[in-house]
Amino acid sequence: MLRILDRAEEVLIAVLIATATVLIFASVTHRFALGFVADFVRYFRVHDMPEASAMAKSAYLSLRNINLVWAQELTIILFVWMAKFGAAYGVRTGIHVGIDVLINRLDAAKRKFFILFGLSAGALFTGIIAVLGGNFVHHMYYASSISPDLEVPMWIVYLAIPLGSSLMCFRFLQVAVSFARTGELPHHDHGHVDGVDTEDEGIDELGDAYLHSPLTPRDLVEKEKDK
Known part of the structure; x- marks a missing residue:
């Protein structure tokens, strides 16, 4: 019985650490990706590249719709x-x-x-x-x-x-x-x-x-x- 409790304790801690790590990674990546794509939208607009700007804007809106x-x-x-x-x-x-x-x-x-x-x-x-x-x-x-x-x-x-x-x-x-x-x-x-x-x-x-x-x-x- 104690072995089961010990194992459950270790698995729970490992799952909590892994889940928190994945969430932090996804959240930070999403935040930097938004800024990165926004810079591309601005760059394409300044250099008069409407097609590339539209694609970048579409990608930006898609990322922004992801609620984290x-x-x-x-x-x-x-x-x-x-x-x-x-x-x-x-x-x-x-x-x-x-x-x-x-x-x-x-x-x-x-x-x-x-x-x-x-x-x-x-x-x-x-x-x-x-x-x-x-x-x-x-x-x-x-x-x-x-x-x-x-x-x-x-x-x-x-x-x-x-x-x-x-x-x-x-x-x-x-x-x-x-x-x-x-x-x-x-x-x-x-x-x-x-x-x-x-x-x-x-x-x-x-x-x-x-x-x-x-x-x-x-x-x-x-x-x-x-x-």
Whole structure:
């Protein structure tokens, strides 16, 4: 079940990123194409080329009839959803930045307490946001408010708050339970590049430097890993 949830989370984030990227590309291309064709219309008129000017004007009118005003609004909505679910993904994979210089210097028992305290605080905070967000969406549903360009009900847009926060709360609890049982935290090696052999020159050194950095969260089994 967790594998299905993990995969669905990754697919959703990838789809949101891809859709937003395509929309931004199409919108910017359309905007520059309009200006480019308008310059051609002006050039042909100045140089007394009526046939070419008529063709360019026809192309300009065709492009202008393509309405992409809604693209900016949809892109913003997609980025909001992507940020909420991406934050949950970051908790699961250990991507979020944490300054743990003092905690890393503590003994194992105290370190475990503070790490669990931090994870529990994160779960509590995101849980509260999920509840408040759900209540907000409930009121928005009966308000019948819609977005200005897409005319989508705003409760659907704001649904990202309770859903994303609930998933993030679950991820905090998942990491906390796993840490309490095994003493391990999820780590993301920023020195690793997908598709590159980890035995290549420079990769091991960078990963080793990352693991031994005082700014990297060190779990309870880190010393055993270093041996």
